Amino acid sequence: MNEAKRLVELIPRLRRYARALVGDRATADDLVQDTLERAWAKLHLYRRGTDLRAWLFTVMHNVHVNRVRAARATDTLEDEMPELAQRAPQGDALLVRDLDRAIGRLPAEQRAVLLLVTLEEMSYDEVARTLGIPIGTVMSRLSRARDKLRLMMQGQGAAAKLKVVK
């Protein structure tokens, strides 16, 4: 089966997106694993000849939304905070860590749009189809995500320097 091979080839891209989406490696790979299992079980719904990558990212998006919803149901804390706390440092570079934190602080729906556009380099149209939202919404979320990220990174520049001194 050809799709199986393609799915395997797409795993690294799923992992990259998941890592940026949820932060730490283990949680990201859990998300990828759930996605692959679901995609495989639902492969009969994939229409041959259409974009398998977009379909797979749709599956991942839905799995992610369900996971977040389930986590939230058992967790009465405010939305953003628990996730932030879980986001572990990516590497040594302060920049990566700050960027990662800042991304984690974006509202989930803006984060997804930003990451599909920048990491996956999807067209706005593909993003709209993948997330099941109108293209106008893609554009406004992208714009807001970038605005926020830019402000946070400017703010964090100062914070990072303080950390270095300490």
Add this chain to the structure above:
Amino acid sequence: MSEQPVSEADLQAYADGKLPEERRAAVAAWLAAHPEDAERIESYRQLAAELRSSYDSVLDEPVPERLERALRAGRVRHLAMVAGWVAIGLVIGAIAGWQLHGARPALAPGADAADSMAHRAVVAHATYSPEVRHPVEVGADQEAHLVAWLSKRLGTQLRAPKLEAVGYSLVGGRLLPGDNGPVAHFMYQCNRGTRVTLYVRADMGSNRSTAFRYAREGTVGVFYWVDSKVGYAVSSADISKEDLLNVANAAYQQLNPP
């Protein structure tokens, strides 16, 4: 010469290098005249580049075995599902009617509950679809009311899938008694008058799901599946199994998005 005004969407597309060639010069010129925006767009570009350089390393990491195993395990499960599907189809085809009549109470989990549901769906289809004057209790003209009412009675949010793409439109629906409680019954019709019914029950018990299954009783064919506690059955007489599968698939995709 009329210049299109530069929109925020244009600026985003410019930052992403997704702007059509013919528009690029105009936006660049506009940015040259608006240094603050130019700086902002430049910072977007940088952020995108930083994002990629931060996460691209993941692409080169070895893929953990458990992820590839997820697909292998999935494949075995998938094959098992197909095998089960065929086996169940054969068994149901062979024993049909009397076996299903003696179906156990649907509270018992497992295939029995789904099969019993399929049988009841077939009976409901055979009962109501030939009805000329009163095929439904509430018509499609009051679809929102119908869905809200049935959702309330079943205690779960229902949806009447849109089947226009496969040639069927909603006639309406009704409430039916099931094995243990209320059942929602939606009826669809194509322009040749062929009817398809969707039978939905929300009391399938614990969190379990089944694959797509097919059964046939008399002239009525039925595709049915269970997604966590909700069971669905799509029935019709007088259309081919392929056509019914097409309809059932359309319903399935909307009721159980990937």
